[in-house]
Amino acid sequence: MTATATDIQMRLLIIEDDRESADYLVKAFREVGYVADLASDGEEGLALAEGGDYDVLVVDRMLPKRDGLSLIGALREKGNRTPVLILSALGQVDDRIKGLRSGGDDYLPKPYSFAELLARIEVLSRRRGGPAEDTTYRVGDLELDRLSHRVTRGKDELTLQPREFRLLEYLMKHAGQVVTRTMLLENVWDYHFDPQTNVIDVHISRLRSKIDKGFERPLLHTIRGAGYMIRDGIR
């Protein structure tokens, strides 16, 4: 899997009542070097979330004793702002809206791929680390000015379409992190359906031809089975 971008070990709390999927998650997260705790019902989850200092909470929506949304509501009421990713078998648009309204930061319908979950967790945890809202993003010799909408690579100024600019902006904001196709579709285009075609790949390849073509070091990488990542240097 991808190397974690954080220097300090990431601490996760997984609140999931299905034993098997919970064990799978804990094991998979430990393999990528995270610390993952487990709670198997809503009450236990709430108690642990309040006590421990976690970077991200992964909350199943339907839990015994206290359901996921009410757990998040209780946490937020007490001023706990730990990022929450909701996992749910309810994957329709209105379910996700409800989930996000109740205080969740991201929503992933089941079944999901672990790569997708991992990518989203990394993006969420980065949020906590402080404002990524710099006016200029830099990756290698690629520079993006969010105010003037200027993009330069080395000495060359690149001309991007508005949507290409937003795509690059999102990738650079999460430089060094894997960004999945669904995340791009959600955050750059604001669509929550999954297209049957490789429509995002085409946009990426257009962007790639503008920022990497003719340069020695490619910056925009394809991560097999997961998505894309912009970073300086070869992995």
Place this chain on the structure above:
Amino acid sequence: MTAFGKLIRTTAFRLTLVYLFLFALFAASLLGYFAWNTRRLITEQITTTVNAETGEISDIFGRRGLRGLVVTIENRALRPGANLYLVTAPAGQAIAGNVGSLAPGVMATSGWSETAYRRLDEQDTADHHALVRVTELPSGFRLLIGRDLEERRRLFGIVAKAAQWSVLIVVVLGLGGGIFVARRVLRRIDAMTGTTQRIMAGDLSGRLPVGRSGDELDRLAENLNAMLERIEALMMGLKEVSDNIAHDLKTPLTRLRNRAEEALAKSGTEAEYRSALERTIEESDGLIRTFNALLMIARAESGQARGNMDDFDAAGVAQGIHELYEPLAEDSGMTLHVKTESTPLHGNRELISQALANLVENAIKYGKPVSAAQPLGADTVLNADQREIWIEARRAGDQVLLSVSDHGPGIPVADRKHAVERFVRLEASRTQPGSGLGLSLASAVATLHGGDLRFDDAHPGLIVTLAIPALSGASDGLAAQTHDVPQKAA
């Protein structure tokens, strides 16, 4: 519940009881009115006769004296059915007449009174009643003339008896009729209940019995039968759909399983295992997508997505989808264009976007001009126009039309109805990847918004249009932001 209990609980029977009460009341008051009027009439008649006779006899007394009076009274008293007469001297003793005894004090007071009396010639001791008038004649003589009230009493008796009988008859006939009607209704209702119970037990082919009278029960039965017909059709449709789903999900599942089995059976290198696993993941992702699409269609069809609607401009949706798919179209050797005008509507933006995206994906996949499919060099003879796909958002009357047109082979008219069914993949599309759910979803989304999905010929090619009712009254507000500039692909 006993049969009788059931009977008296019927609406028909209860109505009968109410009517029965009303009719009895009516009969009683009619007879009462009749009796009272008759009594008044008889009394009036007596009064008139007595008054006339009193005048006549006073006159005779005046002209012919006491002798004349006595002769006249005696004569009249002997007639059959005579009135009552009595003349008394100033001292009080009776002089003439047919009255033997009177209630005490009657003769002393002048004017009208009702009194008990006995005739002179009568043997029985029973009291009779009479209405009498006592008049004082000159020189202290008193004259009583009256009429027996037996007639009035008898009449009253007749009326009372008539009242009793009529009420009795009304009650008996009414109850009988009520029970008859109630049992008839009950029998038919029982028949219906029997049928519905059979239907509830699972026999959907059962139908309610319909009589020939065309009454309200028949009409009800006819309507219920029509409803059952519809339910049966829906159930059949549902069964068909679930059969299709089972079939179309089993196929990829089988493929998935076979591949895993094959990989397991052969001892391979790590790379081979890896690629087998990757294919497995791809295949299951496809399955998940199919499931999601099915759920979304079910959601749209059941109307649950209605909770998430707001007002927006379909032009924005068209431009968004154009922006998203334009590079993909170009990669496939097509050009995607968009043309919009202000088209405000109320709906679920996400679903409409997805429906339009499905139409565009279809156009990109299947909308290539027929000659393009021919090998080698065919491309060069093609007119560039024929590789165009147009997304259009416009308003026609009170509808918003979101259409996607291509110049591909189109869909034959006969297949068009068929095309929106779940998992239906028309001949031309079988070789291409896809779930066969794209048009089903688009159609379900149209239905959810109270519109429909239309297919037209583009000569050559296909125009698929999502027709959705426009937002009424909002057109003026949004008209200012009209974007009808055709946006050419960059």
